[in-house]
Amino acid sequence: MATIAGVGRRPWYSPARIGLTLKEARRYPIIPLIIMLVVLIIPSIFANVIAPHDPIKSDLSHRLEPPGWMGPTLTTLTVVETVKDSTTEVSLANARRLKEGSALGETPHLKPDLAVGQQVQVIKKPGGGWERPLGTDKLGRDILTRMIYGARISLMVSLVVIAIAGVVGTTLGIMAAYFGGWTDYFISRVIDIAMSLPAILIALVLVVVVGPGIKVLIGIIAGVLWVQYARLVRGETLGIMSRDYIARARVAGCSHLRIMARHVFPNVFNSLIVLATLQIGFVIIIEASLSFLGVGIPRPTPSWGSIVADGRDLIIQTAWWVSLFPGLALVLTVLSVNLVGDWLRDKLDPKLRQL
Amino acid sequence: MGRVEMQRYILIRLVQAIFVLVAVSIIVFVLARLSGNPAFLILPIDAGPEEVERLSKFWGLDKPLHVQYWKFISNAVQGDFGESIKWPGRTAMGLIGGRLVATLQLTLTALILAAIMAVFFGVVTAVTKDTPIDHLGKVFALLGQSAPTFWIGIMLIWIFAVEIGWLPTSGRGGINHMILPVITLGWFEVAAIMRLVRSSMLDTLDSEYVKLARIKGLREWKVIWKHCLRNAAIAPLTYFGIIAGTLITGSVIVETVFAWPGIGLLAIEAVLGRDFQVVQAVALVFAVGFVMINLTVDILYAYLDPRIRYG
Numbered sequence: 001m002a003t004i005a006g007v008g009r010r011p012w013y014s015p016a017r018i019g020l021t022l023k024e025a026r027r028y029p030i031i032p033l034i035i036m037l038v039v040l041i042i043p044s045i046f047a048n049v050i051a052p053h054d055p056i057k058s059d060l061s062h063r064l065e066p067p068g069w070m071g072p073t074l075t076t077l078t079v080v081e082t083v084k085d086s087t088t089e090v091s092l093a094n095a096r097r098l099k100e101g102s103a104l105g106e107t108p109h110l111k112p113d114l115a116v117g118q119q120v121q122v123i124k125k126p127g128g129g130w131e132r133p134l135g136t137d138k139l140g141r142d143i144l145t146r147m148i149y150g151a152r153i154s155l156m157v158s159l160v161v162i163a164i165a166g167v168v169g170t171t172l173g174i175m176a177a178y179f180g181g182w183t184d185y186f187i188s189r190v191i192d193i194a195m196s197l198p199a200i201l202i203a204l205v206l207v208v209v210v211g212p213g214i215k216v217l218i219g220i221i222a223g224v225l226w227v228q229y230a231r232l233v234r235g236e237t238l239g240i241m242s243r244d245y246i247a248r249a250r251v252a253g254c255s256h257l258r259i260m261a262r263h264v265f266p267n268v269f270n271s272l273i274v275l276a277t278l279q280i281g282f283v284i285i286i287e288a289s290l291s292f293l294g295v296g297i298p299r300p301t302p303s304w305g306s307i308v309a310d311g312r313d314l315i316i317q318t319a320w321w322v323s324l325f326p327g328l329a330l331v332l333t334v335l336s337v338n339l340v341g342d343w344l345r346d347k348l349d350p351k352l353r354q355l
Numbered sequence: 356m357g358r359v360e361m362q363r364y365i366l367i368r369l370v371q372a373i374f375v376l377v378a379v380s381i382i383v384f385v386l387a388r389l390s391g392n393p394a395f396l397i398l399p400i401d402a403g404p405e406e407v408e409r410l411s412k413f414w415g416l417d418k419p420l421h422v423q424y425w426k427f428i429s430n431a432v433q434g435d436f437g438e439s440i441k442w443p444g445r446t447a448m449g450l451i452g453g454r455l456v457a458t459l460q461l462t463l464t465a466l467i468l469a470a471i472m473a474v475f476f477g478v479v480t481a482v483t484k485d486t487p488i489d490h491l492g493k494v495f496a497l498l499g500q501s502a503p504t505f506w507i508g509i510m511l512i513w514i515f516a517v518e519i520g521w522l523p524t525s526g527r528g529g530i531n532h533m534i535l536p537v538i539t540l541g542w543f544e545v546a547a548i549m550r551l552v553r554s555s556m557l558d559t560l561d562s563e564y565v566k567l568a569r570i571k572g573l574r575e576w577k578v579i580w581k582h583c584l585r586n587a588a589i590a591p592l593t594y595f596g597i598i599a600g601t602l603i604t605g606s607v608i609v610e611t612v613f614a615w616p617g618i619g620l621l622a623i624e625a626v627l628g629r630d631f632q633v634v635q636a637v638a639l640v641f642a643v644g645f646v647m648i649n650l651t652v653d654i655l656y657a658y659l660d661p662r663i664r665y666g
Contacts, residue, residue, distance in 0.1 A: 198600045204638065
């Protein structure tokens with residue numbers, strides 16, 4: 001804003017100018033976007049490249065290892081002449097035979113001259129190395145690897161579901177509002193019926209009969225979700241129908257399809273995008289919940305929900321890491337997706353606040 | 356009050372509810388027979404064709420579909436859903452009845468507590484809009500809606516039952532056993548209801564009659580709690596149907612996590628044990644309950660807000 005050279009211009013490091021850039025940056029939900037990228041998007045796309053181990057193959061030599069920063073579980077034994085209590089004492093001869101290492105029964109630091117009265121530490125439960133930074137489950141599979149592949153499942157399922165539900169719901173919604181009459185009545189009845197069925201019940205019935213599977217899962221969630229798109233689009237289209245340009249297009253000889261595609265659809269598009277973004281988190285949670293219950297993604301394919309389910313009984317055996325980390329991934333993902341969706345809604349269509 | 360309009364409205368809604376229930380029963384019936392003869396679900400894999408035929412005759416599976424459906428419906432209305440496959444000797448309805456109380460114990464407690472807390476938080480955050488209290492409330496609500504219910508339950512078990520050891524890890528019982536499941540089930544509900552109450556209160560707080568009440572000299576807290584809340588409470592009621600739906604899903608998950616012997620856990624056990632008689636029964640019972648709740652809410656809403664009846 002300074003037109004006279006040098007006067008009134010602040011240096012680039014002055015708080016006022018930095019403050020401006022921060023304020024501009026605050027317009028975009030940067031932190032949620034970064035979190036989304038790191039936790040969901042990048043692992044999904046590059047799973048094969050960045051995953052350190054195999055997500056499905058068991059490796060029983062590494063069962064239930066704690067996360068990297070915890071290290072192996074040690075017991076301290078005192079070196080004695082004659083062992084009276086083998087849980088706390090070890091003979092000198094055996095102590096001298098200890099090898100240094102990180103496997104079961106070895107010692108982390110080998111002391112050069114062992115004498116009676118000294119203490120040695122023996123590894124009771126190996127693991128906690130940074131090779132498997134978030135620990136392993138009871139089949140020895142690395143949790144971090146499974147989580148990375150789980151991200152791919154979550155993202156893929158939610159995108160496919162929203163695509164299907166969105167297309168079906170939008171088409172039916174536009175048709176209902178555009179044609180009115182019996183079409184509207186019929187489609188609205190279908191919507192009412194679909195809304196009066198809690199999704200989980202249909203999921204359960206289907207899984208009993210057909211068996212669990214990823215296609216069944218996608219079908220179930222999409223079959224429940226399309227209703228929301230249909231309702232929203234129908235409402236918006238009803239508003240659009242009362243405008244002049246629709247009637248004029250008809251008079252000009254446009255076919256129904258052309259009007260719906262070129263005049264109605266672009267105007268509902270904004271609301272659709274907002275709804276779709278807000279739905280991603282919802283679908284991820286539903287998929288995780290169904291997988292947790294055992295009726296979603298079947299084992300051994302990793303899904304964040306089924307990893308948490310695996311860890312549920314292990315909590316009592318103090319293997320808390322199996323349930324904690326995939327759950328954290330879920331919370332972070334859904335939280336950031338919701339925040340991005342809220343921001344998008346405020347930008348594009350504040351009328352949707354009720355959603 | 357428009358007696359005639361009210362009665363007409365109730366009648367229309369009742370007919371619609373019955374229509375929906377019939378449709379639901381057809382859907383459940385068809386789904387259960389999707390993979391062909393359900394006899395295959397009951398018998399072991401190596402059963403011979405004569406055994407399949409014998410079982411089909413016994414269950415009436417060889418009759419035409421609409422005959423089967425009629426038998427299914429007429430039995431269902433009397434509460435007969437057949438015998439369980441996984442728990443031989445017990446009827447599907449008997450199993451449900453035995454567990455219904457357990458589920459209601461958990462669900463109703465969670466709902467009532469959640470409603471009270473949500474109304475309180477909703478009003479407080481609406482009144483203190485854009486202050487740190489409001490932001491704290493937003494964070495609480497956001498977390499409640501972003502964290503999956505089953506994970507919250509498992510983490511609560513880990514922190515309070517395993518590490519600290521204050522509370523039992525699972526099972527049904529008195530207050531001690533109920534604390535963690537109710538918190539798990541309720542957090543999501545509180546978050547959802549709280550946002551509704553807040554936005555509805557914000558709308559009400561700005562309206563004309565509130566300004567009038569203030570000018571009249573009424574004390575502020577009376578204005579908020581007596582006048583605004585009464586009108587703000589109407590809007591969240593419409594979402595009660597949806598909330599009931601989330602409660603059903605939530606109770607299935609919470610009962611699974613905490614091994615609480617309710618209908619939700621029954622459904623899961625039946626699914627994993629491929630007991631489609633029980634699953635059918637549970638699905639229909641839930642659907643009936645759900646439809647009735649929606650019907651009640653609609654009628655209540657018409658009672659409170661006369662504009663609806665004439666629409």
